[in-house]
Amino acid sequence: MYNIVIVEDESIELESLKRIISRCVENSVIHEASTGKKAIQLIDQLSQIDMMFVDINIPLPNGNQVIEYLKQKNTATKVIVTTANDDFEIVRHMLSLKVDDYLLKPIKQSILSDTIRKTLQVDEEAASATRKLRQNISELVNSCDYPRWHIFLFSILDAACMAWESGNDRSKTVTDVLELVQQHLVTLGDKYTSCRNKIANITQGIRQQGLSAGNYWRVMNGLLSISEDVFEQSFKQVSGDMDFVARAQFHIEKNILHNLTLDDIAAKAFVSPCYLSRAFKKSLGTGFSSYITNRKISMAKSLLQFSDLKVNTIALELSWQDANYFCRIFKKETGIAPSDYRRIASPEVC
Template sequence: MIVTTANDDFDIVRHMLSLKVDDYLLKPVKQSILSDTIRKTLLVDEQGAVATREQRQTISDLMGGCDYPGWHTWLFGILDAACAQPMSDNDGAKRLTDVLELLLQHLAGLSDKYIPCRQKITDLIHSIHQHGLGVGRYWPVMVGLFNLSHAIFEQLFKSASGSMDFVARARFHIEKNLLNNMTLDDIAAEAFVSPCYLSRAFKKSTGSGFSSYITSRKINIARSLLQYSDLKVNTIALELSWQDANYFCRIFKKETGIAPSDYRRLASPEAG
């Protein structure tokens, strides 16, 4: 929205900005300036529409393919991008809630079995609106997204599991238990194959060993927690089911080349 007015009262200007007005032009306005402002506003609107279409398609593709790992990577990437914004900037929180609104719309077009999932989204959006996305909010919001994803993909799995090969089923159950301790035997039982056979096939299919794959997925979460949350290193280790914080630090350094405390110091938004 573009507003043109002959009134330059500061209170009116401030009120216009609070209404999310795109631009505020004081009369008389040169035709060239007005045309340029309209052109820029339309360009921003079109870019926003393209981004929304792409996000709708991503939601449809990831859910349609029951791609749990891809879903987490995409969703937590949006959370990270939102938290990378300055705390005084509400665009980050809006970016995340806009995606959650799109997800809510997508689920509304599916069966009633997703009603509990829709309620989780509504509650999460309300929480973000109320409390924002400050450092102390990253972990609670991430847990909310984990719980939401779990509820959605449990329903999707019921329909898709019959067409999934055992490696895909294994990756699904790894993602489902990403915050828990899990063993090859546990996941093999969920995939209905022997541990030995799963181990060989998993390496062939993913290019990564079973344990290395799980470690990599967990370390990705740890990176985000170090960068955007206020959780202590030993707490992060425990939340990711590493009971020994020293072992977690060794694994983290092996994967990233840097100790967790140094990673936090260099990667946190405040470091920039």
């Protein structure tokens, strides 16, 4: 994922640059600033800026001053200067600031695209992977497939945590996915504004604290909260087309941390408990209680392996009021006690 900043005070030029950059670098997050002051605020706010486009003739601080400030903070950022002025003295000064390229307006799309790819050394394989992630996010949200969404989201989190335990910081894979989710929500309108703020807070927390055992539960809980916000809206759009088993699965995922009963879920699915129980088994090949147990045991495994929560705390967080009962269920389902699972899967947490 690339963080790209455009510093441009002309709205037509800004929109043109955004459109071309979005097509050229699919796995990008574009930030914009119409003044030098806003550009400096972005430089201070963003932990990473891969590329910055700067119009020299922006309101003060001017483009030169913005670049000078950026170079003091982050010398690795690629800088492309855009201007309608071809004065040699300006060009010479740009070279002294060690900018990566200098483009005269109006900028041809082909020249801009070539400059971006050359400067960023865009990884086409990574771009293809981002396209697939973007499509997956869109399909899961638009179809309101809450169960598969949680499986998708937590598989990415757990894979990154596995790498973290091995000394490889892959937390960026999680923040990249969250930024793609945020971009998708932008296309769905203002009703997701508060959810996008939650995503920004979680992303910032991961960047600051990583995916340590002490931070895992906080991240997981945050992702559950985001999912609830996203799918509450999605459910309103497609609930009329969902059968009652899918409705039941939706409400199970939404309330996965709570005590779930057949009567409660049947009421939310608008069918009788007996009918839901039979249909659940026929449709999914597993009983209602077994389905919920499997979902919660899956989460318990992740918490045992990647978090520092005590076993009895994990039981309580997943609404097993009796820790001993949780241990018996866990052993029945996995063949091993929770403490033994933790010792084998994550000995450093023990």
